[in-house]
Each structure stands twice: as structure tokens, then as C-alpha cells.
Amino acid sequence: MKALPRRLSRRYRGRFPGFCTGLLILRQIRYSNLMSDKTFPLTKTRLEELAGQYPTPFYLYDEKAIRTNVKKLLKAFSVFPSYREHFAVKALPNPFILKILAAEGLGADCSSGPELTLADMAGIKGEEIMFSSNETPASEYRAARKLGAVINLDDITHIEYLEKHAGIPELISCRYNPGPLKGGNAIIGEPKEAKYGFTREQIIRGLALLRDKGARRFALHTMVASNKLNLDYHLETARILFELVVEIKNKTGICAEFVNLGGGVGIPYRPEEEALDWDDLAGGIKKLYDSILVPAGLGTLGIHTEYGRPVTGPCGWLVARAIHTKSVYRQYIGLDSCMADLMRPALYGAYHHITVAGKENAPLTETYDVVGSLCENNDKFAVQRRLPKIDAGDTGDLVIIHDAGAHGRAMGFNYNGKLRCGELLLRSDGSVVQIRRPETAEDYFATLNLAALAGFETG
Numbered sequence: 001m002k003a004l005p006r007r008l009s010r011r012y013r014g015r016f017p018g019f020c021t022g023l024l025i026l027r028q029i030r031y032s033n034l035m036s037d038k039t040f041p042l043t044k045t046r047l048e049e050l051a052g053q054y055p056t057p058f059y060l061y062d063e064k065a066i067r068t069n070v071k072k073l074l075k076a077f078s079v080f081p082s083y084r085e086h087f088a089v090k091a092l093p094n095p096f097i098l099k100i101l102a103a104e105g106l107g108a109d110c111s112s113g114p115e116l117t118l119a120d121m122a123g124i125k126g127e128e129i130m131f132s133s134n135e136t137p138a139s140e141y142r143a144a145r146k147l148g149a150v151i152n153l154d155d156i157t158h159i160e161y162l163e164k165h166a167g168i169p170e171l172i173s174c175r176y177n178p179g180p181l182k183g184g185n186a187i188i189g190e191p192k193e194a195k196y197g198f199t200r201e202q203i204i205r206g207l208a209l210l211r212d213k214g215a216r217r218f219a220l221h222t223m224v225a226s227n228k229l230n231l232d233y234h235l236e237t238a239r240i241l242f243e244l245v246v247e248i249k250n251k252t253g254i255c256a257e258f259v260n261l262g263g264g265v266g267i268p269y270r271p272e273e274e275a276l277d278w279d280d281l282a283g284g285i286k287k288l289y290d291s292i293l294v295p296a297g298l299g300t301l302g303i304h305t306e307y308g309r310p311v312t313g314p315c316g317w318l319v320a321r322a323i324h325t326k327s328v329y330r331q332y333i334g335l336d337s338c339m340a341d342l343m344r345p346a347l348y349g350a351y352h353h354i355t356v357a358g359k360e361n362a363p364l365t366e367t368y369d370v371v372g373s374l375c376e377n378n379d380k381f382a383v384q385r386r387l388p389k390i391d392a393g394d395t396g397d398l399v400i401i402h403d404a405g406a407h408g409r410a411m412g413f414n415y416n417g418k419l420r421c422g423e424l425l426l427r428s429d430g431s432v433v434q435i436r437r438p439e440t441a442e443d444y445f446a447t448l449n450l451a452a453l454a455g456f457e458t459g
């Protein structure tokens, strides 16, 4: 019963939406009476032990799960003559994680000076780093050049800007914005509202200009999707880029060395959703590669990606303690965390699955809003969520927020004087390392000019 609807719904989702909605509803009915099959790597006892040592809230990342995931990704994409994944540093900007990823063979995708420094700290060097920035200041172009990173230009005017401030490197990449695609594109829509990238005409002119200015090796990049689980979306991105590579060869004689398909692969935040399979993704792209590039004499083109979310997202959790319950017009569970630690639910209304340590198999008898302490009513990790009965207080239940390993701690902020939590790494041998301590009040005040405060005259 379980495997069939999953496979069917994946295959037919695009073509028979009604039928597939039916299958999804069937699956939701099946799931609604059960706890999720989403997992957490520690028992309640071990988690309580950790919470004794490192006060909640904290993020926990699972090294073994990250490594297993990366191995699968690299194996799937080994069908190409060359492949490199530049992990999007913005998703999980911690050098311990980057070091693990580098040990598995990944590079980094950066878009700011500090992200370049993080990649450097993790020993990721030269062309292993892709610098996909936009509205880039001169100092960051210089920093990228100094590290030998592959600079991915976002606009045609940046050719002269880069030349003036940092010089044109031998290898250069340009980001493509397909804009209003010819005749429209049913899958991708119209990315013309996206601020990123060159138009088709600009990219052809820009590459020729870069060649005139001394560049010798070329790459193309595009990214038009975010958090998309639909395979067709990603295949369409590859097709658009492959066709562009052929057109550029025909019009300018420039043979790109590689294309970078960007990020945008989604993860199944909801238990009834299904992960995009790395083999399906790489296999689908390979078919397009063989039918578009190989006949055009471009059969050695390298494939690069900048996946962030699907690499570490499912391998991280935010753990917080339920410290209060409140019963007014609704039932509330108050956590010792807030949207300063994880803002996706408040920002996008994003779903993050929640389980309760030790109550994984308990019946879902309650309906709660699970909330944080910010003075913003949208500071809710879950709204009207079916959950087991949660005990709150000093020794209240530990609440586990799933799929927080990407764009989680990274998006945190200090509004309302909230201090962001720390990060723990569960090593492959079962030991735990604190890879970032929680913020302190001193951190919060560190940027204030306190030396001038005492003598500050206000009349």
C-alpha cells in the first residue's frame, strides 16, 4: 500500500493532478493517525543527557547521515565525465560541517566575504570554490580572486567592474536568467522577475567580451527554482542551460568547460512528501546531456551544482524544551527557543515536522500552536498541529523540530534582544562536539560603542 501510491504519485503528479491529489489525500489519511516516519538519531535518555551538558535550545547535526547522503549524491552524478558539488555555504555556514563535506569531496558556493573565509577555514581551495554573488562590492571580488575561486558574474556591467577592481581571471562563469522563455515554459514559468543573471543576448555578448579581455576558460550558471521537489523542474533547468551552451558554441565558438545547475532541490518537509531521488535526478540530466550536448560535440562538458538544502537539511534538528503551556482560545506550547533560532515557519509559513522525545509513538490527541518567545505573533513553529500531549516546565518535554539542517541557524537574527542558540555535531562514532556555543549578552553588545556611552552628552 505504501510503495505503490508513492511511486505513482511521483510519476503522474505533473500529468494527472487530480488523480495525484487523490493519492496524496489517501496517503495523508494513512499518516494522520500515525506518528511520522521522520527519524531522530538519539534516544530520549541520551538527549536528556546532552541537554544536561548543553542547555537547550540547540541544533544537532548528524555527521553519519550527512556523509551517507553526500556519498549517494556523488555516486549518482558519477555518470558525467566530471562533476563537482559546491555546497551552498549559506545553508549551513559552519566550518566543521564544511570540513566534513570537503573530506567527502565537496567544494563550496559562497556569496560574501565571510562565506569565502569559512570555505578557506575548512581547507576548500581555488576552483573548488564558486563565488555566486550579486551586487558584489569590489572588496569581495578581490577576496574571491585572491583565493582563486571561480567568479560567477551576475550582470554584464560587472565585466568592466571586475576588470577595474580585481582583473579578469582565466576562468570565468556567467549567470543566465532565461527570462520570458520562448513561448512561455509550463514548468518553470517566467523568471523575468528574478533579479539574477544576464539575458540571453547579454550572455552571448558578455562571453565574447570576456574572451577579448583575456579570459580563456568559461562556465555558465543558472538557478531559477527554490525548494522544488518536482523532478521536471530541475530537468528543465538543465535543458535550458545545455541548449544555451550549444547556441554559444555556434555563435561565438566558445566551448564552455562546465555548467553549474545551481541549487533549488527541495526536501520533503512534510511526512507525506517524498524526497527527490539523486539517481532519478542525475539520470534524467544525463539523458538530456546525451541528446543535446553529445551530438553537438560537447560531450566533455562538466556538471557542477550548488545544492545546500538537500545535502544537510534532513540531517539537522532544532531541539528545544517545552517550558510553558497556555490555554486561552487555543492551546499553546511555549518553547525556550524562538524564531531567532529558526525563522522559516514565521517567514514563509514553512512546515517543519515536530516530534516529542520519548513520545514518538504516542497518539496525537492534542491540537497545539507551538510558539517561541518573540513579541511577534507569527513566532510560531507550528500552528494548530496535532501532537501528543506535551508536558511543560523546568523538566518539560524536549521538542524536536525536524529538517532544520539547512537555512535554519543560518537565518537567525537578534531582534527583540534574542540570543541565537549553539550547534552540536553528533560524530559518526556517537560522540558529540559543540561546534558553536550559544550567543551571550556580551556578543549582543559587542558592536556598541560602549566606551563613548558614559561621556555621551544629551544636554
Ligand SMILES: *Cc1c(COP(=O)(O)O)cnc(C)c1O
Residues within 6 Å of the ligand: 088, 090, 091, 109, 132, 223, 226, 227, 262, 263, 264, 265, 306, 307, 308, 309, 310, 406
Ligand atoms: C541559495 C542558493 C543555493 C542553494 O540553494 P538550496 O535551496 O539550499 O539548495 C545555491 N546557489 C545560489 C546562487 C543560491 O542563491
